[in-house]
Structure formats: structure tokens, C-alpha cells
Amino acid sequence: MQIKGDYNDLEHVKITGSDASVELQKMFSELSAKNTELTNQMMELDSLSKVPGSDSLLQTKQKQFEQNSKSLNGYFMQVAKDTKSPVVGALAISMLRPNGNEELGNIKTAVADLVKKFPGNTMVKELHEQINSMGETAQANADAPELSDLIGKPAPDFTLPTVNGKKVSLSSFKGKYVLVDFWASWCGPCRKENPNVVNAYNQFKNKNFTILGVSLDNKKENWEKAIADDQLTWTHVSDLKGWESEAARLYNINAIPANLLIDPDGKVVAADLRGAALTDKLKELIH
Numbered sequence: 001m002q003i004k005g006d007y008n009d010l011e012h013v014k015i016t017g018s019d020a021s022v023e024l025q026k027m028f029s030e031l032s033a034k035n036t037e038l039t040n041q042m043m044e045l046d047s048l049s050k051v052p053g054s055d056s057l058l059q060t061k062q063k064q065f066e067q068n069s070k071s072l073n074g075y076f077m078q079v080a081k082d083t084k085s086p087v088v089g090a091l092a093i094s095m096l097r098p099n100g101n102e103e104l105g106n107i108k109t110a111v112a113d114l115v116k117k118f119p120g121n122t123m124v125k126e127l128h129e130q131i132n133s134m135g136e137t138a139q140a141n142a143d144a145p146e147l148s149d150l151i152g153k154p155a156p157d158f159t160l161p162t163v164n165g166k167k168v169s170l171s172s173f174k175g176k177y178v179l180v181d182f183w184a185s186w187c188g189p190c191r192k193e194n195p196n197v198v199n200a201y202n203q204f205k206n207k208n209f210t211i212l213g214v215s216l217d218n219k220k221e222n223w224e225k226a227i228a229d230d231q232l233t234w235t236h237v238s239d240l241k242g243w244e245s246e247a248a249r250l251y252n253i254n255a256i257p258a259n260l261l262i263d264p265d266g267k268v269v270a271a272d273l274r275g276a277a278l279t280d281k282l283k284e285l286i287h
Contacts, residue, residue: 020085147271160237185226
């Protein structure tokens with residue numbers, strides 16, 4: 001199988017060389033279309049949230065967004081169930097973004113089914129381990145606060161190694177606006193969101209703003225390659241423990257991408273900023 005194209009332009013990726021290629025081509029096209037729709041809905045929600053008296057419309061739009069997110073998850077679950085290719089199945093599951101323990105349970109079941117179908121496949125086995133670890137972390141932190149609950153509060157500090165092994169603490173960025181960005185090389189939605197993060201960084205990096213990337217990768221080579229491929233030129237840290245990462249557990253991260261914006265005093269001022277919402281918030285705060 002050969003895959004040619006830009007990861008951030010999935011609609012035009014060309015896949016050839018096997019029966020699974022048609023499935024992957026269709027899946028990437030569907031992902032591209034749905035991501036565009038969801039991004040537009042998030043931008044609309046962000047705009048409505050700033051309009052007085054729009055609570056009713058905002059609730060309606062929020063429900064539509066949640067339904068579309070569930071629909072996309074349902075599509076990938078069906079692909080994983082129907083496919084005869086372990087690669088297609090594993091990639092479909094990796095695209096899922098669980099929202100709550102019920103959906104996470106469904107994903108764990110789907111991965112277990114993949115293991116039964118493709119017991120000797122390394123990619124499926126690694127995915128199974130990641131999802132199980134994710135479930136254990138989510139269950140252990142079920143009562144922990146959501147990222148949005150931290151807004152207005154001091155950001156909990158952590159220290160993790162960079163790619164070169166240097167220890168870096170979140171508190172070392174005090175005095176600047178810093179976006180703590182949780183992601184991983186294997187996370188499709190994260191890689192899709194990266195161009196928006198790069199755009200924000202390039203606009204504000206000389207205006208007292210920076211980014212601290214926190215990877216939930218397990219393999220250093222994959223982490224390093226993704227940083228280079230996506231041109232992520234800010235500081236990156238990881239203990240390479242996947243979902244068991246110290247920072248992920250500290251912030252109760254059970255789905256990625258996830259982020260929080262911290263002000264120069266070390267307080268959280270926003271969370272889960274996607275697409276244009278990130279640059280809009282920075283424009284609001286940084287003059």
C-alpha cells in the first residue's frame with residue numbers, strides 16, 4: 001500500500017496498492033469533510049457565546065455539534081467493524097474522540113473485536129494497549145475536574161523531559177501567555193488541528209506568547225518525526241508513557257487534542273481552543 005499526499009489535506013490524499021486502499025480513501029475523504037463541518041460549527045458556537053441573549057440558539061447549536069461529533073464517531077466505529085484490513089480498522093479507531101465513559105467503553109469493545117479479528121497484528125495490539133490505558137486513566141480520574149473547571153485558577157505545575165532529555169517545568173514559562181497543548185503523533189484529530197496551532201504560534205510568538213507541547217506518545221522516534229513533519233517549532237515535552245503521562249493524569253486528560261491557555265500570572269484563562277477560536281482568544285488578550 002502507498003499513501004501520497006499531505007496529512008493536513010486528507011481529502012486529496014491518494015492511496016493505492018491494495019484492496020484496503022479504497023476503504024482508506026473513502027475514510028479520509030469523509031474525515032476531511034466532517035472536520036471542516038465541525039470546525040465551522042465550533043467557530044459559530046464561539047461567536048454566539050459572545051452575543052447577549054443568544055442562550056437558546058447557542059444550546060440548539062451545541063446539540064447539533066454534539067450530534068455531528070457522535071455521528072462521525074459512529075461512522076468510524078462502523079468502518080472498524082466492517083473492514084477486513086487491520087490497518088483500516090486501527091486507523092478508524094484512532095480517529096475516534098470519546099466523549100464520556102460510555103463512548104470510551106464502546107471504543108474499548110471495538111478494539112477488543114479488532115484484536116479477535118487480527119490477533120497477530122502489531123498495530124492493532126499497540127492500539128489495544130493505548131485504549132486500555134486510556135480507559136484506566138479515565139476511570140481513575142472520573143471525579144477529577146474538567147479543563148474548563150480550571151479557568152480562573154492557578155495551573156498545576158509539572159516537569160517533563162524535552163526531546164533532548166532536558167527537564168522543563170510549566171512554571172518556567174511564568175511571565176508569558178503559554179498554550180499547553182496535549183497531543184500525540186498517532187492522534188489523527190491532533191495532526192489535523194496542528195496547522196491552526198502553527199498559525200497561532202507564528203502570529204503571536206513575538207508578543208509574549210509561546211506553546212508547550214505535551215505528547216502522549218510512547219515511541220520517541222514517532223514523536224520526533226511528527227514534530228518535524230508538522231513543523232512544530234516550540235518547546236515539546238513527554239515522558240513517553242502515553243495516557244499514563246504525569247501531565248495527562250494531573251489534568252485528567254482522557255481525550256486529545258486538548259489544550260489550556262495560561263496567562264503571565266500562571267492562571268488558566270481558557271481551555272480547549274480549536275481552529276480560529278485560538279487566534280481569536282489571543283487577539284482578545286494580547287494587544
